[in-house]
Amino acid sequence: MSEANKALDAIVVGAGFAGIYMLHRLRQQGLNAKVIEAGTGVGGTWYWNRYPGARCDIPSMQYSYQFSEELQQEWEWSEKYATQGEILKYAEHVVDRFGLNDGIQFNTKVASAKYLEDREMWQLSLSSGETLEARFVVMATGCLSKPNYPNIKGLNECSVPVYHTGAWPHEGVDFTGLNVGVIGTGSSAIQSSPIIAKQANSLTIFQRTPNYSIPAYNEALDPDYVKELKSRYKEYRAENWQRGFGADFDDSDQSAFEVSDDERRTEYEKRWAKGGLAFLAVYNDLVFDMKANDTAREFFKEKIAERVNDPELAEKLVPVTPIGCKRLCVDSDYYEIYNQDHVKLVDLKQTPITEIRGDTVVTSGGEYKVDAIILATGFDAMTGAITNVDIQGEGGKKLQDKWAPGPKAYLGLATAGFPNLFIVTGPGSPSVLSNMLPSIEQHVEWISDCIEYMNDNQHVAIRVDQQAEEDWVSHVNEVAQTSVYPGCNSWYMGANVEGKTRVFMPYLGVPPYVEKCEQVVAAGYEGFVLSGNG
């Protein structure tokens, strides 16, 4: 081990938005921190997901950092929903602007992390063969970063190229004239299919479960709008942080049943005409009351029928699950592609895939010869990238074993038995049920403030109290049970990954969560045990 590495205060795993801001904060505190990143560049999600049509679904003016007023004033987004390429450039710009590049080791995976109890240090083994030691470890490994590869017979041996949307080739893929099969109908498929349909000779979409999607109505940003918003950017951000999803969704404080059927219908039309995820905040009970949810479901059903010419096909595209219990998708002309002769839908509920044989996707109802297969099959969300690292805590206990019956983490920030190990947007925090950039910033700031507090007070280690963790996990579940979220087989529940325990993982509600985090600190890190001289 080199001299420089011996003295590390913190190792941050991952160089997405969480990892790069974490590095910046730790350096501002004068700490010797290093980021280890599996990819060859920064950006995380926006480095890996280079499929055609990849964009954010939270408007860019909100899906961006706010920790630096200069940064948020000087950066110019070109579109309402920025492209993957533009968001990646932004991440690279942040790294350059704050001089972070020399703190990141690329092309290196953290394979394992072991807590050395006698020295109260973490020892990490890297794919490069190196071993690093640090007092703190921050898992900034991402909620949606470990691709989920379906277990389909013959997939690994098939004779055509297979691309996962979450690990897309950097050089891009030209589908011109090809017969393409897309497996999955989540956000990644819904964003990419309309563009692939333009190139391909034929596009066959294999749908296991239909999803709700609302138009994005993406457009170039109006400079006057940007100027006006930037004149009150700080205040605007602060207001949004008080809202349920931490984003400007124009949240209503009315129930769906406080208005007449006609008024509700008019309001749904208005929201639809604006497009985007803000639809979910149209009434304050939409994601809490099934009856309210049903009114929106009926509306979506009609909208799908308006967009798809063939009524039988439209019927197959209508979900039966509550709106919102899987993440609402935001599209540009998704349903319309089904009006084109060369685009086909295969309903896997009726005719499941039995195998992929050479260049043919075989279902119980037919055979589909393809030149390329796209796996838009999502991610082992929230826990996958964390348990992918062999993490061994106190008493030799492995995190993989601890979390096998479902992840447990206090505030989603840390987990009992693993001292001085923090998680950014971990299970039990709003994370994926919020605008993730501000949620990442809140976690990074909480963690760096905690480390600063420990250093100022000569604390050596911070441990989660087991009972506090149990209570928090119960609370996360209780809140979830008041909503429609646990009502379907979503990745929020771990239901998309074979063998994964079904537990609702994110915390619903940004404001109460932030308040709780602040209370914990004000009460001297309540629910944590600080050891050392302090």
Ligand code: FAD
């Ligand atoms: P990531 O960006 O996932 O970065 C994690 C990094 O850790 C990766 O680079 C990975 O290579 C690295 N890593 C993981 N394990 C290891 C290891 N063992 N060793 C070394 N490196 C490792 N959220 C929103 O709020 N709004 C949106 O519009 C939105 N759009 C999205 C679109 C797509 C296609 C996807 C997949 C997600 C989207 N999200 C969105 C969620 C998005 O993941 C977050 O907004 C955010 O980018 C996450 O940043 P992160 O740094 O926490 O994680």
Ligand code: NAP
């Ligand atoms: P996803 O939402 O999990 O969708 C995966 C799709 O693949 C689902 O339709 C799923 O069906 C299907 N699938 C999985 N395994 C399958 C199998 N073995 N056989 C057949 N079908 C299978 O994944 P995603 O589309 O990549 O999106 C994940 C999340 O990333 C989103 O929810 C969102 O948070 C984020 N994202 C955002 C955007 C954006 O608009 N900004 C774009 C992409 C992703 P089931 O539903 O039946 O499991």
